[in-house]
Amino acid sequence: MKKLVKMIVSTLLIGAMALSFCACAGKGGKKEGGLIKVGIINNDPNESGYRTANDRDMKATFTKENGYDPYFYYSLKNEEQIAAAQKFIQDDVDYLLISAAGTSGWDGVLEQAKKAGIKVILFDRTIDASEDLYEASIVSDMAKEGEQAVSWLASQNLSEYKIIHIQGVMGSSAQIGRSGALDTKVAAEANWTIVQQQTAEWSEETAQQITQAVIDSGESFNVIYAENDNMAKGAVAALDKANISHGVGKDVIVIGFDCNTWALEELVAGNWNYDGQCNPFQASYIDDIIKNGAKQKVVIMEEKGFDATTITKDDVTKYGI
Amino acid sequence: MTTPEPKLKTGRSVKDIFGKLFFNQLLIPLVALLFLVILNLFADPSFFKITLEKSSTGFYILSGNLISIIDNGSELAILAIGMTLVTAASGGQDISVGSAIAIAGSIVLRVIKGLSPSISGGELALYLIFAFVLCVIVSALFGAFNGALVAFFKIQPMVATLILFTAGRSIAAWINNNENISINDDRFKYFGNFLPGIPVPTPVFISAICMIVIAVVLKFTNLRLYSQAVGINSSSSRLNGINPKMIKLLTFIILGVCVAVCGFIKVSRTASITYAVIANNIEMDAILAVALGGNNLGGGKFNMTASIIGAYVIQFLTTTLFKFKVSSTAISAYKAVVVIFLIILSAPVVRRGLSNLKNKYIASRSQVKKEGV
Numbered sequence: 001m002k003k004l005v006k007m008i009v010s011t012l013l014i015g016a017m018a019l020s021f022c023a024c025a026g027k028g029g030k031k032e033g034g035l036i037k038v039g040i041i042n043n044d045p046n047e048s049g050y051r052t053a054n055d056r057d058m059k060a061t062f063t064k065e066n067g068y069d070p071y072f073y074y075s076l077k078n079e080e081q082i083a084a085a086q087k088f089i090q091d092d093v094d095y096l097l098i099s100a101a102g103t104s105g106w107d108g109v110l111e112q113a114k115k116a117g118i119k120v121i122l123f124d125r126t127i128d129a130s131e132d133l134y135e136a137s138i139v140s141d142m143a144k145e146g147e148q149a150v151s152w153l154a155s156q157n158l159s160e161y162k163i164i165h166i167q168g169v170m171g172s173s174a175q176i177g178r179s180g181a182l183d184t185k186v187a188a189e190a191n192w193t194i195v196q197q198q199t200a201e202w203s204e205e206t207a208q209q210i211t212q213a214v215i216d217s218g219e220s221f222n223v224i225y226a227e228n229d230n231m232a233k234g235a236v237a238a239l240d241k242a243n244i245s246h247g248v249g250k251d252v253i254v255i256g257f258d259c260n261t262w263a264l265e266e267l268v269a270g271n272w273n274y275d276g277q278c279n280p281f282q283a284s285y286i287d288d289i290i291k292n293g294a295k296q297k298v299v300i301m302e303e304k305g306f307d308a309t310t311i312t313k314d315d316v317t318k319y320g321i
Numbered sequence: 322m323t324t325p326e327p328k329l330k331t332g333r334s335v336k337d338i339f340g341k342l343f344f345n346q347l348l349i350p351l352v353a354l355l356f357l358v359i360l361n362l363f364a365d366p367s368f369f370k371i372t373l374e375k376s377s378t379g380f381y382i383l384s385g386n387l388i389s390i391i392d393n394g395s396e397l398a399i400l401a402i403g404m405t406l407v408t409a410a411s412g413g414q415d416i417s418v419g420s421a422i423a424i425a426g427s428i429v430l431r432v433i434k435g436l437s438p439s440i441s442g443g444e445l446a447l448y449l450i451f452a453f454v455l456c457v458i459v460s461a462l463f464g465a466f467n468g469a470l471v472a473f474f475k476i477q478p479m480v481a482t483l484i485l486f487t488a489g490r491s492i493a494a495w496i497n498n499n500e501n502i503s504i505n506d507d508r509f510k511y512f513g514n515f516l517p518g519i520p521v522p523t524p525v526f527i528s529a530i531c532m533i534v535i536a537v538v539l540k541f542t543n544l545r546l547y548s549q550a551v552g553i554n555s556s557s558s559r560l561n562g563i564n565p566k567m568i569k570l571l572t573f574i575i576l577g578v579c580v581a582v583c584g585f586i587k588v589s590r591t592a593s594i595t596y597a598v599i600a601n602n603i604e605m606d607a608i609l610a611v612a613l614g615g616n617n618l619g620g621g622k623f624n625m626t627a628s629i630i631g632a633y634v635i636q637f638l639t640t641t642l643f644k645f646k647v648s649s650t651a652i653s654a655y656k657a658v659v660v661i662f663l664i665i666l667s668a669p670v671v672r673r674g675l676s677n678l679k680n681k682y683i684a685s686r687s688q689v690k691k692e693g694v
Contacts, residue, residue, distance in 0.1 A: 198643060198646070199652065203599070205590055208591060209640070213389065216370075216384060237510075237591045
């Protein structure tokens with residue numbers, strides 16, 4: 001008898017839960033005041049200069065004046081981001097904009113969003129989920145950034161390429177893309193060799209130590225391929241210490257990525273040779289998709305690479321982050 | 322700075338000295354160091370080559386792996402000083418030092434960043450002194466904050482410092498409005514690189530000064546005795562007239578000052594800062610240095626020299642791994658293997674086992690002698 005009562009009660013409870021869930025999902029649509037409610041889940045803006053510029057750009061675009069009611073959430077942890085996404089779904093936002101910290105684990109929450117009629121736009125980072133779970137994904141093609149830099153390097157026509165390759169945090173998309181391009185080229189060409197390949201985990205001091213270790217070992221090299229500007233700066237500090245010349249027409253070619261303003265100024269001064277852009281300004285693309293609809297699933301942003309011999313002051317102000 | 326041991330009155334034969342060293346706390350870090358030295362010696366003797374070359378500033382400087390090790394190990398050695406004291410007095414570790422270094426470095430850059438490169442040397446020195454004093458004060462305050470949580474609110478050190486560990490890098494970024502700063506004035510780089518005309522890297526001098534200061538303090542004050550007493554039994558030390566709360570607070574403040582010095586060196590090295598990764602995971606290396614020194618992480622007796630040598634061993638290991646070109650994906654694993662080995666060697670249980678072995682050996686020797694007679 002007791003068992004039966006228990007069963008009935010629990011069935012009722014489950015039914016109630018399911019009902020309330022349907023009720024939740026039933027809502028949606030435009031909010032009061034005509035503002036579009038967007039929940040923005042981003043990585044911590046302190047993570048890097050790239051992220052800072054990205055966050056600033058998002059905050060400048062998604063304002064009340066532009067017709068948005070924005071809510072921001074920052075975390076470098078995937079689980080926390082997913083929890084925040086669930087909260088945004090409960091809060092009934094119109095759009096969910098996600099720059100995911102990790103690529104997996106998002107399916108469940110995206111299904112929920114879809115059921116609730118919330119449109120999801122991914123920016124900067126892609127995730128491993130079925131394409132029909134999101135409206136569009138606006139990304140940088142890190143592999144293309146690497147390829148651009150490598151083909152620029154190839155165009156320098158050195159008789160021999162002896163490269164110190166300083167990598168970012170292993171497994172990050174920037175590292176995979178930028179390392180991949182170089183690794184492919186080195187494997188294909190006989191006169192390209194890697195003198196040292198090591199991760200500095202985006203840190204300038206570690207990059208400095210790695211470069212210092214190569215200099216101390218007495219091996220010769222003529223290219224520094226650092227996967228971001230800060231690491232290039234660290235490597236250059238080690239070169240300066242050892243009196244090895246670098247830059248346009250000098251002994252060592254220096255390549256960095258991300259286009260920090262100070263890095264572009266180093267290019268203008270001729271101390272570095274090349275800097276590849278990683279475009280952090282996705283907000284205008286997202287704005288366009290929300291207002292005019294998505295034309296394609298994956299939008300790859302245009303990205304430039306700057307050569308020290310052709311860069312102008314205008315480029316520094318326009319593209320520096 | 323070694324713990325005083327009863328002097329052997331009888332003749333000091335080589336065996337005695339060896340025996341003394343063998344069961345000294347310094348043994349573990351020294352053996353680890355020796356192990357790395359021998360490894361490098363066999364793999365490539367040129368590892369130890371030191372050259373005197375002209376640098377881009379036009380002065381002769383020393384370079385070579387050994388120089389790089391004592392240069393890059395400076396921050397860790399300085400941190401190990403503070404961490405050893407905190408460990409001894411509070412029986413726990415401060416895990417916020419990396420974040421606190423970010424704050425200290427950010428403050429220095431905040432003061433320096435607006436200056437024009439044409440500023441005169443004297444004026445720049447004033448600014449640098451101001452920047453340094455400011456970062457020492459702020460770091461000491463953050464240290465005091467951690468210390469107060471531990472001493473007065475009796476929160477576990479690791480939990481208390483978790484607060485700053487989490488918030489520190491954001492605070493650091495906030496101090497400079499999250500700007501990506503890069504200082505162009507080469508004179509600012511003196512403190513992380515070379516002073517003009519001096520062939521030894523400046524951080525080496527800075528760390529040497531810190532070591533001398535702490536040696537003098539430990540020699541002429543009761544800091545060692547008091548912090549050990551508090552660490553071993555805080556209530557009985559209180560009954561003996563020591564104020565355990567103040568001692569714990571003091572050790573955290575000292576660590577704060579160490580952090581400020583490290584922050585200053587770190588930002589001076591490349592004249593820039595990346596808030597999220599500056600001094601990344603250095604807290605773990607600092608704790609490791611203390612552990613490598615054979616110090617009990619639960620507090621009490623400590624050996625400062627052993628901790629400092631431990632710090633250089635860690636740097637030696639890092640440089641060795643770079644030298645051997647261990648692949649990027651595997652480098653942490655290699656480090657972990659060596660660390661496991663060293664930590665087990667320095668574990669109190671193993672050391673007790675070793676000293677039991679020694680006693681047995683001595684006992685059996687005397688047995689043999691008696692029988693011989």
